[in-house]
Amino acid sequence: MAIQTRGAWRSWLTGGILFVAAFVILFMVPVPYYIVQPGSALEVRPMIQVEDASNHEKGTFYMTTVSMREGNVVGYLASQVDSRLELVPKKDVLGQNGDPKRYQHVQEEIMRQSQYNAVLAAYREAGRPVEEKLLGVEVFRVLDGMPAAKVLKQGDIIQEADDRKIESAEELLAYLADKKPGERVRLVISRGGDKKEQELELASLAKSGGEDRPGIGIEPVTLRRVEAQPKVTIHADEIGGPSAGLMFSLEILNQLGDQDLTDGLRVAGTGTISPEGKVGQIGGIQHKILAAEKENADIFFVPADQGEQDSNEKKAKTTARKIGSDMAIVPVRTLKEAVQYLKEQEVAGRAS
Structure with a gap:
Protein backbone atom coordinates (compact mmCIF):
# COMPACT_ATOMS: atom_id res chain seq x y z
CA MET A 1 0.00 0.00 0.00
CA ALA A 2 2.85 2.36 0.80
CA ILE A 3 4.41 1.60 -2.58
CA GLN A 4 1.22 2.60 -4.40
CA THR A 5 1.05 5.89 -2.46
CA ARG A 6 4.64 6.68 -3.32
CA GLY A 7 3.95 5.97 -7.01
CA ALA A 8 0.89 8.19 -7.03
CA TRP A 9 2.87 10.99 -5.36
CA ARG A 10 5.54 10.72 -8.06
CA SER A 11 2.89 10.90 -10.78
CA TRP A 12 1.40 14.03 -9.23
CA LEU A 13 4.85 15.58 -8.92
CA THR A 14 5.73 14.78 -12.52
CA GLY A 15 2.41 16.16 -13.70
CA GLY A 16 2.88 19.32 -11.65
CA ILE A 17 6.37 19.88 -13.06
CA LEU A 18 5.10 19.39 -16.61
CA PHE A 19 2.23 21.81 -15.97
CA VAL A 20 4.57 24.49 -14.60
CA ALA A 21 6.98 23.96 -17.50
CA ALA A 22 4.15 24.27 -20.03
CA PHE A 23 2.85 27.41 -18.28
CA VAL A 24 6.29 29.01 -18.34
CA ILE A 25 6.83 28.18 -22.01
CA LEU A 26 3.40 29.38 -23.11
CA PHE A 27 3.01 32.51 -20.99
CA MET A 28 6.44 33.55 -19.74
CA VAL A 29 8.78 32.89 -22.67
CA PRO A 30 8.86 36.06 -24.82
CA VAL A 31 8.85 36.17 -28.60
CA PRO A 32 10.43 39.03 -30.61
CA TYR A 33 7.05 40.55 -31.42
CA TYR A 34 4.45 42.87 -30.01
CA ILE A 35 0.85 41.77 -30.28
CA VAL A 36 -1.37 44.58 -31.53
CA GLN A 37 -5.14 44.37 -31.29
CA VAL A 130 -4.63 81.75 -30.64
CA GLU A 131 -0.88 82.32 -30.66
CA GLU A 132 2.02 79.92 -30.97
CA LYS A 133 5.29 81.01 -29.37
CA LEU A 134 8.43 79.12 -30.43
CA LEU A 135 10.94 79.07 -27.58
CA GLY A 136 13.83 77.08 -29.01
CA VAL A 137 14.86 73.45 -29.39
CA GLU A 138 14.72 71.15 -26.39
CA VAL A 139 17.22 68.30 -26.22
CA PHE A 140 14.84 65.37 -25.86
CA ARG A 141 17.64 62.78 -25.87
CA VAL A 142 21.41 62.76 -26.31
CA LEU A 143 22.77 59.98 -28.53
CA ASP A 144 25.65 57.93 -27.14
CA GLY A 145 28.99 58.27 -28.90
CA MET A 146 28.07 61.54 -30.63
CA PRO A 147 29.55 65.02 -30.05
CA ALA A 148 26.56 66.24 -28.02
CA ALA A 149 27.10 63.52 -25.42
CA LYS A 150 30.12 65.40 -24.11
CA VAL A 151 28.53 68.82 -23.64
CA LEU A 152 24.73 68.69 -23.79
CA LYS A 153 22.16 67.25 -21.39
CA GLN A 154 18.57 66.16 -21.74
CA GLY A 155 16.38 69.21 -21.13
CA ASP A 156 18.87 71.76 -22.49
CA ILE A 157 17.26 74.37 -24.72
CA ILE A 158 19.17 75.37 -27.85
CA GLN A 159 18.45 79.01 -28.70
CA GLU A 160 21.22 79.94 -31.16
CA ALA A 161 23.60 78.25 -33.59
CA ASP A 162 26.57 80.34 -34.79
CA ASP A 163 24.78 83.59 -33.85
CA ARG A 164 21.70 82.43 -35.76
CA LYS A 165 18.47 82.41 -33.72
CA ILE A 166 16.97 78.92 -33.57
CA GLU A 167 13.26 78.64 -32.81
CA SER A 168 12.37 75.15 -34.01
CA ALA A 169 13.82 71.69 -34.56
CA GLU A 170 13.25 72.12 -38.29
CA GLU A 171 15.38 75.29 -38.32
CA LEU A 172 18.23 73.56 -36.49
CA LEU A 173 18.20 70.54 -38.80
CA ALA A 174 18.07 72.74 -41.90
CA TYR A 175 21.02 74.80 -40.68
CA LEU A 176 23.17 71.75 -39.91
CA ALA A 177 22.26 70.07 -43.21
CA ASP A 178 24.43 72.58 -45.12
CA LYS A 179 27.53 71.65 -43.13
CA LYS A 180 29.93 68.71 -43.23
CA PRO A 181 31.19 66.29 -40.58
CA GLY A 182 34.26 67.78 -38.91
CA GLU A 183 33.01 71.36 -39.07
CA ARG A 184 32.32 73.08 -35.77
CA VAL A 185 29.18 74.81 -34.56
CA ARG A 186 28.76 77.13 -31.60
CA LEU A 187 25.52 76.79 -29.68
CA VAL A 188 23.89 79.07 -27.14
CA ILE A 189 21.84 76.99 -24.76
CA SER A 190 19.70 77.54 -21.68
CA ARG A 191 20.17 75.08 -18.83
CA GLY A 192 18.18 75.56 -15.65
CA GLY A 193 17.60 79.18 -16.57
CA ASP A 194 21.31 79.92 -17.13
CA LYS A 195 22.72 80.68 -20.58
CA LYS A 196 25.82 78.84 -21.74
CA GLU A 197 27.91 78.65 -24.91
CA GLN A 198 29.05 75.27 -26.16
CA GLU A 199 31.12 74.45 -29.22
CA LEU A 200 30.78 71.06 -30.91
CA GLU A 201 32.34 69.28 -33.86
CA LEU A 202 29.78 67.79 -36.23
CA ALA A 203 29.83 64.07 -36.97
CA SER A 204 27.91 61.77 -39.29
CA LEU A 205 24.69 60.53 -37.72
CA ALA A 206 25.48 57.15 -39.26
CA LYS A 207 27.71 56.60 -36.21
CA SER A 208 24.57 56.32 -34.09
CA GLY A 209 22.59 54.27 -36.59
CA GLY A 210 20.99 57.20 -38.40
CA GLU A 211 21.38 58.65 -41.87
CA ASP A 212 24.75 59.63 -43.26
CA ARG A 213 24.39 63.37 -42.73
CA PRO A 214 25.99 65.86 -40.35
CA GLY A 215 24.59 66.32 -36.88
CA ILE A 216 25.46 66.87 -33.23
CA GLY A 217 23.73 63.74 -31.98
CA ILE A 218 20.46 64.69 -30.30
CA GLU A 219 16.75 64.05 -30.69
CA PRO A 220 15.39 67.61 -30.91
CA VAL A 221 11.88 68.77 -29.99
CA THR A 222 10.50 72.21 -30.72
CA LEU A 223 9.75 73.88 -27.40
CA ARG A 224 6.62 75.95 -27.81
CA ARG A 225 3.77 77.49 -25.92
CA VAL A 226 0.26 77.88 -27.28
CA GLU A 227 -1.91 80.62 -25.82
CA ALA A 228 -5.59 80.59 -26.70
CA GLN A 229 -8.61 82.69 -25.77
Missing part, protein backbone atom coordinates in the same frame (compact mmCIF):
# COMPACT_ATOMS: atom_id res chain seq x y z
CA PRO A 38 -8.21 46.62 -31.08
CA GLY A 39 -8.12 49.02 -28.16
CA SER A 40 -10.94 51.29 -27.06
CA ALA A 41 -13.13 54.08 -28.34
CA LEU A 42 -12.81 56.76 -25.67
CA GLU A 43 -15.06 59.76 -25.14
CA VAL A 44 -13.11 62.94 -25.87
CA ARG A 45 -15.33 65.39 -23.97
CA PRO A 46 -14.04 64.43 -20.47
CA MET A 47 -10.47 65.02 -21.64
CA ILE A 48 -10.96 68.58 -22.89
CA GLN A 49 -12.24 71.71 -21.22
CA VAL A 50 -12.64 75.03 -22.98
CA GLU A 51 -13.10 77.81 -20.43
CA ASP A 52 -16.72 78.95 -20.09
CA ALA A 53 -17.89 76.48 -22.74
CA SER A 54 -21.70 76.29 -22.75
CA ASN A 55 -22.30 74.05 -25.75
CA HIS A 56 -23.92 70.77 -24.66
CA GLU A 57 -23.36 67.76 -26.88
CA LYS A 58 -26.28 65.50 -27.75
CA GLY A 59 -23.90 62.98 -29.25
CA THR A 60 -20.30 61.97 -28.60
CA PHE A 61 -16.88 62.34 -30.16
CA TYR A 62 -14.64 59.30 -29.71
CA MET A 63 -10.91 58.91 -30.19
CA THR A 64 -9.84 55.34 -30.98
CA THR A 65 -6.82 53.43 -29.73
CA VAL A 66 -4.95 50.21 -30.32
CA SER A 67 -3.79 47.86 -27.59
CA MET A 68 -0.19 46.68 -27.72
CA ARG A 69 1.49 44.15 -25.44
CA GLU A 70 4.70 42.16 -25.46
CA GLY A 71 4.26 38.86 -27.21
CA ASN A 72 4.53 35.39 -25.72
CA VAL A 73 4.11 31.91 -27.17
CA VAL A 74 0.36 31.85 -26.47
CA GLY A 75 -0.13 35.21 -28.16
CA TYR A 76 1.96 34.15 -31.12
CA LEU A 77 -0.09 30.97 -31.62
CA ALA A 78 -3.37 32.84 -31.14
CA SER A 79 -2.40 35.36 -33.83
CA GLN A 80 -2.19 32.54 -36.35
CA VAL A 81 -5.93 31.86 -36.02
CA ASP A 82 -7.37 35.22 -34.87
CA SER A 83 -7.26 37.96 -37.50
CA ARG A 84 -7.79 40.63 -34.83
CA LEU A 85 -4.30 39.97 -33.48
CA GLU A 86 -1.38 41.44 -35.43
CA LEU A 87 2.27 40.54 -34.90
CA VAL A 88 4.68 43.47 -35.19
CA PRO A 89 8.45 42.88 -34.79
CA LYS A 90 9.78 44.57 -31.67
CA LYS A 91 12.55 46.25 -33.63
CA ASP A 92 9.93 47.95 -35.82
CA VAL A 93 8.31 49.43 -32.70
CA LEU A 94 11.24 50.19 -30.42
CA GLY A 95 13.89 50.97 -33.02
CA GLN A 96 17.56 50.36 -32.37
CA ASN A 97 17.35 51.59 -28.80
CA GLY A 98 15.03 48.73 -27.87
CA ASP A 99 13.85 50.32 -24.61
CA PRO A 100 10.06 50.07 -23.93
CA LYS A 101 10.18 52.86 -21.33
CA ARG A 102 11.97 55.07 -23.82
CA TYR A 103 9.34 54.26 -26.45
CA GLN A 104 6.51 55.23 -24.07
CA HIS A 105 8.28 58.48 -23.19
CA VAL A 106 8.58 59.35 -26.88
CA GLN A 107 4.91 58.55 -27.50
CA GLU A 108 3.85 60.83 -24.65
CA GLU A 109 5.93 63.68 -26.09
CA ILE A 110 4.38 63.11 -29.52
CA MET A 111 0.95 63.29 -27.89
CA ARG A 112 1.88 66.59 -26.25
CA GLN A 113 2.89 68.06 -29.60
CA SER A 114 -0.32 66.70 -31.15
CA GLN A 115 -2.38 68.51 -28.53
CA TYR A 116 -0.70 71.81 -29.39
CA ASN A 117 -1.51 71.22 -33.06
CA ALA A 118 -5.12 70.36 -32.25
CA VAL A 119 -5.61 73.61 -30.33
CA LEU A 120 -4.06 75.68 -33.12
CA ALA A 121 -6.10 73.97 -35.83
CA ALA A 122 -9.41 74.26 -33.94
CA TYR A 123 -9.04 77.88 -32.88
CA ARG A 124 -7.93 78.93 -36.36
CA GLU A 125 -10.89 77.10 -37.91
CA ALA A 126 -13.18 78.88 -35.44
CA GLY A 127 -11.54 82.26 -36.05
CA ARG A 128 -10.73 82.60 -32.35
CA PRO A 129 -7.55 84.17 -30.87
CA PRO A 230 -10.67 81.29 -24.17
CA LYS A 231 -8.21 79.01 -22.37
CA VAL A 232 -8.31 75.31 -23.16
CA THR A 233 -6.86 72.36 -21.23
CA ILE A 234 -6.38 68.76 -22.38
CA HIS A 235 -5.84 65.78 -20.08
CA ALA A 236 -5.21 62.56 -22.00
CA ASP A 237 -3.68 60.59 -19.10
CA GLU A 238 -1.02 58.16 -20.38
CA ILE A 239 -2.31 57.86 -23.94
CA GLY A 240 0.52 58.35 -26.41
CA GLY A 241 1.01 59.03 -30.09
CA PRO A 242 -0.31 61.64 -32.54
CA SER A 243 -3.44 59.97 -33.90
CA ALA A 244 -6.03 61.66 -31.66
CA GLY A 245 -5.29 65.05 -33.19
CA LEU A 246 -8.32 65.25 -35.48
CA MET A 247 -10.80 64.19 -32.79
CA PHE A 248 -9.28 66.59 -30.25
CA SER A 249 -9.72 69.43 -32.76
CA LEU A 250 -13.36 68.52 -33.39
CA GLU A 251 -14.15 68.45 -29.67
CA ILE A 252 -12.41 71.79 -29.07
CA LEU A 253 -14.22 73.33 -32.02
CA ASN A 254 -17.53 72.03 -30.73
CA GLN A 255 -16.99 73.58 -27.31
CA LEU A 256 -15.99 76.88 -28.91
CA GLY A 257 -19.15 77.12 -31.00
CA ASP A 258 -22.84 77.40 -30.30
CA GLN A 259 -23.80 74.66 -32.75
CA ASP A 260 -23.51 71.02 -31.69
CA LEU A 261 -21.60 69.26 -34.46
CA THR A 262 -22.44 65.82 -33.09
CA ASP A 263 -26.22 66.37 -33.49
CA GLY A 264 -26.88 63.24 -31.43
CA LEU A 265 -24.49 61.03 -33.41
CA ARG A 266 -21.69 58.81 -32.12
CA VAL A 267 -18.72 60.15 -34.07
CA ALA A 268 -15.45 58.21 -33.93
CA GLY A 269 -12.27 58.75 -35.87
CA THR A 270 -8.52 59.05 -36.04
CA GLY A 271 -5.83 61.03 -37.80
CA THR A 272 -2.94 63.34 -37.05
CA ILE A 273 -3.58 67.08 -37.28
CA SER A 274 -1.28 69.88 -38.36
CA PRO A 275 -1.52 73.46 -37.03
CA GLU A 276 -3.10 74.33 -40.40
CA GLY A 277 -5.77 71.64 -39.99
CA LYS A 278 -4.39 69.02 -42.38
CA VAL A 279 -5.21 65.40 -41.48
CA GLY A 280 -2.43 62.80 -41.74
CA GLN A 281 -2.10 59.02 -41.87
CA ILE A 282 -1.81 56.83 -38.76
CA GLY A 283 -1.04 53.22 -37.87
CA GLY A 284 -3.33 50.37 -36.84
CA ILE A 285 -6.40 51.67 -38.65
CA GLN A 286 -8.03 48.22 -38.89
CA HIS A 287 -7.90 47.85 -35.09
CA LYS A 288 -9.44 51.28 -34.60
CA ILE A 289 -12.35 50.43 -36.89
CA LEU A 290 -13.10 47.40 -34.70
CA ALA A 291 -12.87 49.53 -31.54
CA ALA A 292 -15.34 52.04 -32.99
CA GLU A 293 -17.71 49.31 -34.15
CA LYS A 294 -17.75 47.85 -30.63
CA GLU A 295 -18.89 51.27 -29.36
CA ASN A 296 -21.67 51.37 -32.02
CA ALA A 297 -20.28 54.48 -33.72
CA ASP A 298 -22.38 55.99 -36.51
CA ILE A 299 -19.50 57.75 -38.27
CA PHE A 300 -15.79 57.09 -38.51
CA PHE A 301 -13.48 59.81 -39.83
CA VAL A 302 -10.38 58.34 -41.48
CA PRO A 303 -7.41 60.12 -43.11
CA ALA A 304 -7.99 60.19 -46.85
CA ASP A 305 -5.48 58.36 -49.04
CA GLN A 306 -3.67 61.00 -51.09
CA GLY A 307 -0.22 59.57 -51.88
CA GLU A 308 0.95 56.23 -53.25
CA GLN A 309 2.06 55.09 -49.79
CA ASP A 310 -1.21 56.01 -48.09
CA SER A 311 -3.54 53.16 -47.11
CA ASN A 312 -5.72 54.30 -44.19
CA GLU A 313 -8.83 54.92 -46.27
CA LYS A 314 -8.53 51.65 -48.19
CA LYS A 315 -7.88 49.53 -45.07
CA ALA A 316 -10.68 51.20 -43.11
CA LYS A 317 -13.26 50.54 -45.82
CA THR A 318 -12.03 46.96 -46.31
CA THR A 319 -12.20 46.24 -42.56
CA ALA A 320 -15.69 47.73 -42.23
CA ARG A 321 -16.87 45.65 -45.16
CA LYS A 322 -15.38 42.44 -43.71
CA ILE A 323 -17.16 42.83 -40.37
CA GLY A 324 -20.43 43.91 -41.98
CA SER A 325 -20.46 47.32 -40.31
CA ASP A 326 -23.01 49.93 -41.30
CA MET A 327 -20.80 52.66 -39.80
CA ALA A 328 -20.18 55.45 -42.31
CA ILE A 329 -16.47 55.51 -43.22
CA VAL A 330 -15.70 59.13 -44.09
CA PRO A 331 -12.26 59.99 -45.54
CA VAL A 332 -11.13 63.56 -44.85
CA ARG A 333 -8.06 65.57 -45.81
CA THR A 334 -8.65 68.48 -43.47
CA LEU A 335 -10.46 69.47 -40.29
CA LYS A 336 -12.65 71.73 -42.42
CA GLU A 337 -13.84 68.74 -44.46
CA ALA A 338 -14.82 66.86 -41.29
CA VAL A 339 -16.75 69.87 -39.99
CA GLN A 340 -18.51 70.35 -43.32
CA TYR A 341 -19.57 66.68 -43.37
CA LEU A 342 -21.09 66.95 -39.89
CA LYS A 343 -22.95 70.13 -40.79
CA GLU A 344 -24.37 68.40 -43.88
CA GLN A 345 -25.59 65.50 -41.71
CA GLU A 346 -27.37 67.97 -39.46
CA VAL A 347 -29.07 69.62 -42.42
CA ALA A 348 -30.07 66.23 -43.84
CA GLY A 349 -31.45 65.20 -40.43
CA ARG A 350 -33.61 68.32 -40.22
CA ALA A 351 -34.88 67.75 -43.77
CA SER A 352 -35.91 64.19 -43.03
